[in-house]
Amino acid sequence: MARILIVDDHDQFRLELRLLIDGQSDWKVCAEAADGIEAIDKHRKADPHLTVMDFNMPLLDGLKASRQILRERPDAAILMVTVSASDQLAKEAKRVGIRGFCSKKEGESIIRAIETLLRGKTYFSKTTLKVS
16 A cells, blocks of 8 residues: 655645545555645655655745655655646756656646656656656
8 A cells, every 4th residue: 555645735735635545546645744844744754655745835845845855765756746837847856856747737647647656667747847
């Protein structure tokens, strides 16, 4: 059973993503966080197989939180999701060590990205970088 941490400052998005993830037979949400600082703490405690991380959050944005998580656990699988997807942000995410990136507006892409990252591969949405 794959344990997934959801990090997003919007309650409604976290709820929708939880329903999507919990609807998969071999995935479960192990924890949720509403900002980057809480994300780092929850990651340490929950030890998820994958983290779905929003980019734009209060206190500490998703890139900075991911950078800290990856310093502590370089093999952490992180999927960054955002409403403001761009090539520049995707490239920065990749440079930090984030293994997946897609728009929040692409529900099916989020599922594909999670599946891909859980298989140990990388996923960057076709709206940004090519899938690799």
